[in-house]
Amino acid sequence: AQTVTQSQPEMSVQEAETVTLSCTYDTSENNYYLFWYKQPPSRQMILVIRQEAYKQQNATENRFSVNFQKAAKSFSLKISDSQLGDTAMYFCAFMKPENTGNQFYFGTGTSLTVIP
Amino acid sequence: DAGVIQSPRHEVTEMGQEVTLRCKPISGHDYLFWYRQTMMRGLELLIYFNNNVPIDDSGMPEDRFSAKMPNASFSTLKIQPSEPRDSAVYFCASSFRRGRLDTQYFGPGTRLTVL
Numbered sequence: 001a002q003t004v005t006q007s008q009p010e011m012s013v014q015e016a017e018t019v020t021l022s023c024t025y026d027t028s029e030n031n032y033y034l035f036w037y038k039q040p041p042s043r044q045m046i047l048v049i050r051q052e053a054y055k056q057q058n059a060t061e062n063r064f065s066v067n068f069q070k071a072a073k074s075f076s077l078k079i080s081d082s083q084l085g086d087t088a089m090y091f092c093a094f095m096k097p098e099n100t101g102n103q104f105y106f107g108t109g110t111s112l113t114v115i116p
Numbered sequence: 117d118a119g120v121i122q123s124p125r126h127e128v129t130e131m132g133q134e135v136t137l138r139c140k141p142i143s144g145h146d147y148l149f150w151y152r153q154t155m156m157r158g159l160e161l162l163i164y165f166n167n168n169v170p171i172d173d174s175g176m177p178e179d180r181f182s183a184k185m186p187n188a189s190f191s192t193l194k195i196q197p198s199e200p201r202d203s204a205v206y207f208c209a210s211s212f213r214r215g216r217l218d219t220q221y222f223g224p225g226t227r228l229t230v231l
Binding site: 037045046091093104105106108109 | 149157159160161207209220222225
């Protein structure tokens with residue numbers, strides 16, 4: 001079975017600074033996808049960034065980037081130039097493609113607070 | 117598209133009552149997922165459907181929980197009887213299998229409080 005671990009329940013960062021959220025996972029699969037989701041106080045889940053396991057290059061989306069270490073099974077999220085709107089819960093997710101559908105596995109989340 | 121629609125957004129009920137949560141997936145999506153989110157356990161997959169057929173309900177916590185998808189545009193998650201430990205945010209998500217890059221789109225969630 002796949003597991004996703006986020007060891008930081010809460011984090012804070014000063015506005016305009018950089019913060020890194022940690023995520024590790026355990027799997028015996030070779031083909032899979034990793035995601036970071038953001039959940040602001042409105043509670044809607046928003047996809048932040050996606051990484052295909054077969055790609056060595058780390059994904060980036062504007063101020064968001066990942067450090068994907070496949071051998072170490074680590075998938076951390078770096079937020080640069082933090083903004084107040086980044087305050088939210090962040091979930092790391094692992095997806096295994098299957099013929100019958102895609103199975104998602106989520107971590108327990110990290111609550112990020114951006115301090116003005 | 118309006119995205120995944122869930123109703124109600126908030127539900128407060130008393131222990132023992134029946135609760136029904138509703139979801140309208142994005143048109144054209146053939147997968148629908150129900151999740152439960154709590155602080156202790158994070159986001160848990162309860163059940164998912166493919167073309168209105170339940171594929172995996174191993175995440176449903178117990179027989180008090182049931183889910184149906186009578187057609188491609190509507191699904192319900194029912195709890196009967198409800199208990200205080202069912203209090204959580206319930207998310208519905210849908211996706212369309214397009215190659216291997218499909219992603220689930222989440223609804224806004226229903227916050228359930230069972231007193």
